[in-house]
Amino acid sequence: MIASACQQAADRAFLIALALPLVGLAFAVFWNLRTPDAKPDEGEVFRDPESGAFFQGPEPGVLPERDSRGELAFRPLSYTPWPVEAAEAQEGERIRVDVGPISRRSPRTFVFDRLLSQPSQILSVTLPRPVGIVFEEDKRKGRAKICGFVPGSNADKQAKVAKLSQQQCPRVGDVLRACTCTTFVFPTRSLLGAQPPVRTIIMYGADGQTWAKVATALKKGDKSDGAVTLVLERPLS
Incomplete structure (x- = not known):
């Protein structure tokens, strides 16, 4: 017993x-x-209807900026899209870039402030893979900038055509602010095995990132993922 x-x-x-x-x-x-307890109207938690992701506002009562379609505008910080406060709506350049799942990308608004001390222009260029741009690290300022093109590459060809047609293209000396890259995004329910991760195009923000991280982001993606969009800041003087 x-x-x-x-x-x-x-x-x-x-x-x-x-x-x-x-x-x-x-x-x-x-x-x-x-699902977060706070409602979008409370100014604390906001839901992006396209991705289904929830974003926490910096403080109660702060509303995010939305574009003409009512979608959130973002600042890309590394791999993270960060909502922009509505109070900042008059600051920075707004650029529309196609992002999202490979099979159903859609244009979203990204906001960029100028970083260069001299007059500059912020622009976006889209190139098919392989791009063929040679970047170098500006160690003193902690930035990546264009130092050349691979002969015969897509970027090299576009630069030559642009001389005749005034087409927007990358130039030597342009500073890389952001680029699209491919990653796997896990839908909320995929943690339980209900949905597999989705191959997705996102905007990678290069500001404040190490050269090693920027170089890794530039390599993320296959030719089958489609073209690459670069956001560049160009000195005007």
Whole structure:
């Protein structure tokens, strides 16, 4: 009887030890997948209807900027799109770039402030892969800039055509501010295995990033993913 009671106690202890981590895991999954309590109108949490992602505002009462379609405008910070405060609507350049799942990309608005001390222009150029642009690191200022083109590449050809047609194209000396790249985005429910990760084009923000990280982002993507869009800042003097 004593041995049987001891065995039952040991079995209960084993089941409790097994169940507690599972309960903790279930709670963690629930917490990560929950819908934020705040409503978009409260100025604290905002939902991007295109991606379904929720974004936390910097402080209560601060509303995000929306473009003419009612969609959120973003500043790209590394791989993260960060909503822009509506109060900043008069600052920076707004550029529309196609991003989203490979099969259904759509134009979204991205905001860029000028970084260069001299007069400059912020522009976007789109090139098929492989692009053929040679970048170098400006170690003193912590930026990546164009130093040349691979002979015969798409960028080289576009630059030659632009001399005759005034077409917008990359130039030596342009500073890289952002670029599109390919990554896998996990839909909210994919954590439970309901949906697989989706191959997605995103905007990578190069500001404040190390050269190693920028170089990695520039390499992310295949020819089958389509063209690459670069956002550049060009000195005008």
